[in-house]
């Protein structure tokens with residue numbers, strides 16, 4: 238199967254499977270898993286934070302961050318398109334009693350500071366207490382400029398807010414900008430990283446933050462049923478992903494550009510309204526094309542795409558090479 242639906246579909250390679258098979262493990266709820274302890278210590282230092290926590294998913298890591306920063310009756314500012322607002326089942330509100338205050342994302346994915354400032358509630362008992370600004374990078378494949386991150390830090394300092402980054406794909410951002418990851422992470426009080434997206438691990442995310450924040454998050458993780466036992470089997474895969482699979486993200490970005498250029502040459506397809514910055518390609522599909530029929534035809538040829546949205550989203554990752562893109566384009570031409 239050639240699968241363009243997401244970068245979450247990658248298969249662990251044989252070196253990763255070997256590392257998993259041979260991982261030293263222990264009961265992580267007792268703090269006894271050497272592989273998890275090694276990952277958490279390494280990740281905290283590597284990204285410039287005091288502490289790190291291995292979590293079951295990006296959703297769990299974001300929820301822990303929101304619940305660790307905010308108490309019941311607090312609120313967080315975020316984008317309308319933020320994953321931790323729109324696509325995480327309302328977890329912060331449902332489980333944390335935390336009010337989201339979304340504002341429109343600008344076309345480049347940023348949030349305008351004047352809009353954010355207007356959304357901050359006065360210190361008055363009528364209102365929820367605004368505690369946190371949550372950004373996402375990359376967002377819809379777009380990279381937030383470093384200058385914007387510095388401004389966001391200054392904005393939060395000025396308004397006494399904490400600053401969180403949903404960094405599910407933060408390594409795609411760092412590779413696209415050609416900077417070390419710490420040029421991004423240095424601005425944030427907390428950051429998540431998904432190990433199971435473009436980085437290619439099968440399961441797991443990290444939450445990074447201060448000692449106090451991670452201490453609180455560890456307790457919340459237990460409460461939410463996320464205290465895992467011999468999960469070092471997963472942590473070694475994540476550790477390997479962070480050490481081996483970062484630089485190659487540039488290939489995914491180059492492949493995404495290639496894919497967009499090829500799609501543009503097809504009648505009825507246009508990517509020109511969207512900029513490809515990392516591994517995500519958006520494409521407008523003309524109304525005369527039956528998207529669901531095309532998707533089914535491609536599936537018969539063992540190519541998975543998700544065309545229900547318009548624009549449709551196609552994603553490149555380590556299990557997609559140039560030849561796979563050519564196969565897709567040939568199959569699309571034949572299926573129309």
Ligand SMILES: Cc1ncc(COP(=O)(O)O)c(C=O)c1O
Nearest residue numbers: 294295296297320373403405431
């Ligand atoms: C930006 C972003 N944040 C968080 C998540 C959640 O990650 P998970 O699927 O591991 O819960 C995703 C998942 O696609 C995502 O795209």
